[in-house]
Amino acid sequence: MDDESGEEMRSVVDSSDELSNGAQASEEAPLVLGQRRHTSRAAAMAASKNLGVIMQAVNTFEEDMRKERLYKYRKSHNARRSLALGEGEDEEQQQQAVRHKRARIDSISSGSGGSRSVRIMFTSVRPSEQQQRQIVSMGGEVVFDATHATHLVCAEIxxxxxxxxxxxxxxxxxxxxxxxxxxxxxWRWISMNPADGDPLAAKCGVVDRAAEKKWDFRLEESIQRARKRRLLEGVTVFLTPQSEPKLKVLRPLIEIAGGEAVDSLEEPRLKKLISASVRVQRSNSSAPSEIPPLLVVSCVEDSHMWSMFRPSADKHMSIYATEVLLTGLLRQQILRSDNKLGNEA
Known part of the structure; x- marks a missing residue:
């Protein structure tokens, strides 16, 4: 493996932006089998707990009201309610309050574009504390898991x-x-959906020509492919033990792309997948980007295992390096001619 490939492997395995939220331990005592609960006491404790939650919400609401106490409502000549300047406030502060109010309304309304629930994930960049506060004020949320995110913010690819x-x-x-x-x-979420025709969307895309040249792809094309169909839908990816990155790192990637990640298979299923995959490899009608039902990812250290994927002279599976996954997921396209370690007959 060359230095460049090693660096890219580490970017997946050891990326500094991979954060996780620590799970909070439950404060409730578990019910031991055979133990009787005192229902009246439990009900009282539950009521007390609910009251505490309610009071906390009330206190939070009152604190918000205190922070905005300089703003007061008045009726204008057209009978619409608008924000009036409080003592010591300037016009910019008034406008900011109006934007804040509209953003809160948007955050709880339904529909598309700027009013949808926004959950933002960051990679290679970090929002400032002020930005995080405003994200929350606008009804958004900062998340760390792609399965929950609506947007990924990045500076480069x-x-x-x-x-x-x-x-x-x-x-x-x-x-x-x-x-x-x-x-x-x-004070609104810019829609990247072309159908919404947001005039600011053109300024908000990711442009990194150096990365696109390095990996021979176009980000916009990859995005369009992924939206049409998940890359590994219906594909079983078999990773041998010494492959890098390891199975536990690659499994979430493979699964979110629609595939199944395994390090072992029962013999009947393995034989069936090998036969189906060999047919795809040999078919003149199959496109170069059509992925066989079984994608074998390995390394030279595990070459002693390759014979299990070649059970006979007429059934030789191609064996690939993990690079086929990393670059393939970036391109949202896997070419069967790329990154081979072993070739079919």
């Missing part, structure tokens, strides 16, 4: 776990930092 998962999901908008800055500046 790197093969991080978050980038590849967001792209492979086929439903996460991949946007530049300008998208976040423009959305916050205008």
């Amino acid at each position: 790197k093969r991080t776990l978050k980038m590849l998962m967001a792209l492979s999901s086929g439903r996460v908008d991949i946007v530049s930092l300008a998208w976040l800055e423009q959305s916050l500046a205008h």
